[in-house]
Amino acid sequence: MPTVRQIETKLFEFAPLDLKMDWDNAGLLVGDPDQPVEKVLVALDITREVAREASQTGAQLIVAHHPLINCKWLPVQTVRSDTPQGGLLIALLRGGISAICMHTNLDAAAGGVNDALAAALRVNDPGPLTQKGIGRVGTLSRPVPLEQFVAEVSQSLHxxxxxxxxxxxIVHRVAVGGGACGDFVDQAVAAGCDTFVTSDLGYHEFLDARPKGINLIDAGHFPTEHVVCPVIINTLKQAFPELEIALSASHREVIQYYV
Incomplete structure (x- = not known):
């Protein structure tokens, strides 16, 4: 059976570490590199529920997208059982569960988050939106009204x-950016896009959409990135057919809407 280190190496072959942003934290973040692995749980985030699911199902390794320590939005200062992050880290360590996280390197990688998002939205011939490979730009097979495309996005990304x-x-040339890519609206405009699908957009970005001549669709952080989880599973299955690999059943979109 493969070790955690061997699985990390294979994931880095798919999403090389040098593709990540300088501030990012990717790779094996918790656990023993030499631990043998029989079962892997794949999730977008590592939450307490995901850690509990891994323990209950006998998974020795969780592979996720978002880093759980030393990341820009949640730096580790303490590891205490009475804090959300500390409690999660302690639960993983006590359970002997390793954690590998592939983040912005997986965003930029060929076949990674943004290519999976483009495929889910049937955006053809996607090319990079930014110089660092974040986001994709392509075209639909035919132009469609915005209202129709919005409905298709919602359905395709659940x-x-x-x-x-x-x-x-009208929607024809489309940019996509999995996760929070609101900083790249101007790049989408410069690339001649009429529509940009991403998440975590702010009020002023919506306010400026019409003056800039671009449709903006905020489809949510989880839906625009969760599309990469099947890609991770398929990558690992091809490399390690002996592994038992499952998609987390406990992790799902946490944002609800009332209209």
Missing amino acids: CNGLRYADGGR
Whole structure:
């Protein structure tokens, strides 16, 4: 059976570490590199529920997208059982569960988050949106009204709901950015896109959509990135057919909408 280190090496072959942002934390973040692995649990985030699921199902390793320590939004200062992050780390360590996280390197990688998002939305011939390979730009097979495309996005990504702003354009040339890619709206405009699908957009980004001449669709952080989980599973199955690999059943979209 493969070790944690061998699985990490294979994942880095798919999503090389040098593709990650400077501030990011990727790779084996918790656990023993030499631990043999029989079962892997794949999730977008490592939560207490996911850690409990891994323990209950006998998984020795969790492979996730978002890093759980020393990341920009949640730096580790203490490891205490009475804090959410500390309690999670202690639970993993006590359970002998390793954690590998592939983050912005998986965003930029060929076949990674953004290519999976483009495929889910049937965006053809996707190319990079930014110089660092974050986001994708391509075209639909035919132009469609914005309202129709919004409905298709919601259905394809299994959104609980979404937010959008009408930039006054028919949808044909589309940019996608899995997760929080609101900083790249101007790049989407410069690339000649009429529509940008991403998440975590702010009020002013929506307010400026029509003056900039671009439709903005905020389909949610979880839906725009969860599409990569089957890609991770398929990558590991091809490399290690002896592994038992499962998609987390406990981790799902946490944002609800009331309209």
